[in-house]
Amino acid sequence: MADLFWPGDERAGLHFTSAAFLRAMVAVESDWVGRELEVPDALDEISAEAESGGNPVIPLVRHLREQGTDVHRGLTSQDVVDSALMRMAGAAVADLRRDLARVVGGLADLASAHRETPMVARTLTQHAVPTTFGFRVAAWLTAVLDADEDLARLAFPAQLGGAAGTRAAMVELGRAVPDDVPRWHTTRSAVTRVGDALAGTTDACARIANDVLVMSRPEIGELAEGSGGGSSTMPNKANPTLSVLVRRAALTSPQLAATLHLAAVQQVDDRADGGWHAEWATLRDLVRRTLVAASQTADLVAGLVVHAERMAATLAAAGDDVLAEQRSMAAAAGHAPAPSYLGDAAAYVDQVVARAHRHLEEKP
Structure with missing residues (x-):
């Protein structure tokens, strides 16, 4: 990743780039629903929409649900x-x-x-x-x-932990967590x-x-x-x-x-x-x-x-x-x-x- 402010930054490869962050969040949602989800080709859009909710998960979930999978329930x-x-x-x-x-x-x-x-x-x-x-x-x-x-x-x-750490939604949905x-x-x-x-x-x-x-x-x-x-x-x-x-x-x-x-x-x-x-x-x-x-x-x-x-x-x-x-x-x-x-x-x-x-x- 080119960074004129930090010469040598490319040595860090793809670690902790925005694209890597998006893929990691999709991987978490995939694990939760038990199947591999497609990473949305909407990085810029998700980034722009993240401000309104304060984090990128809210727009990401909307994009994932457009794939026809009911993701994120309980998380x-x-x-x-x-x-x-x-x-x-x-x-x-x-x-x-x-x-x-x-x-x-x-x-x-x-x-x-x-x-x-x-x-x-x-x-x-x-x-x-x-x-x-x-x-x-x-x-x-x-x-x-x-x-x-x-x-x-x-x-x-x-x-x-769910909304407040109590896992209430997970329990309500019957999702057991080790x-x-x-x-x-x-x-x-x-x-x-x-x-x-x-x-x-x-x-x-x-x-x-x-x-x-x-x-x-x-x-x-x-x-x-x-x-x-x-x-x-x-x-x-x-x-x-x-x-x-x-x-x-x-x-x-x-x-x-x-x-x-x-x-x-x-x-x-x-x-x-x-x-x-x-x-x-x-x-x-x-x-x-x-x-x-x-x-x-x-x-x-x-x-x-x-x-x-x-x-x-x-x-x-x-x-x-x-x-x-x-x-x-x-x-x-x-x-x-x-x-x-x-x-x-x-x-x-x-x-x-x-x-x-x-x-x-x-x-x-």
């Missing part, structure tokens, strides 16, 4: 919209996790390859102590693994959990992008994107474009997730007046932006160029200052400083890489 509009949103979210998260698997695999390989590559650690922007690039990558990998595990724990429940099908008209944790997991994913992607942006500065020069972007006026530039775009997503995702929580706070009575409506486009933007960011991060990791010689040179230029802590610790322990001051960095890299391999093996 309410929120049942259809919520169930459709969860269907779309489940499909999007499945694709998102496929991209994260690419990120995990790439980072595991990178961490193993640079397990012993020396560099200087930086804390509060300043040189700290010696570390390895593999250790830095293991930190990136840990964040991605944590985010993917949060995504794996998500549930995408259908919504079947006890394990929830009714969550005003309990929005299903939505906020999805939002939090998506924002956590962009957090993890930004953890990588932020370091690439800093470490690819010419005066540092320790990393570079494999295919940097150009400039409209300076042909000599190779900008870290993927990192910039991933960071962009991460800067906007928390506010979208916060809007979902604000909508949850605004729930009132037995169905909300506006809080529910605020979720739809918010969730759409959050899903699509996260999909784009994960895809871009996978490409970023796959093409990342590591300048190990520059890392070693920077560490050497830092001189004895980076070993000041070692000297004081050795003095406190009553022995001479050891030849290396890397602690258990290598063991940590091995541990995280092993976790990544288990994670990939267990993934469906």
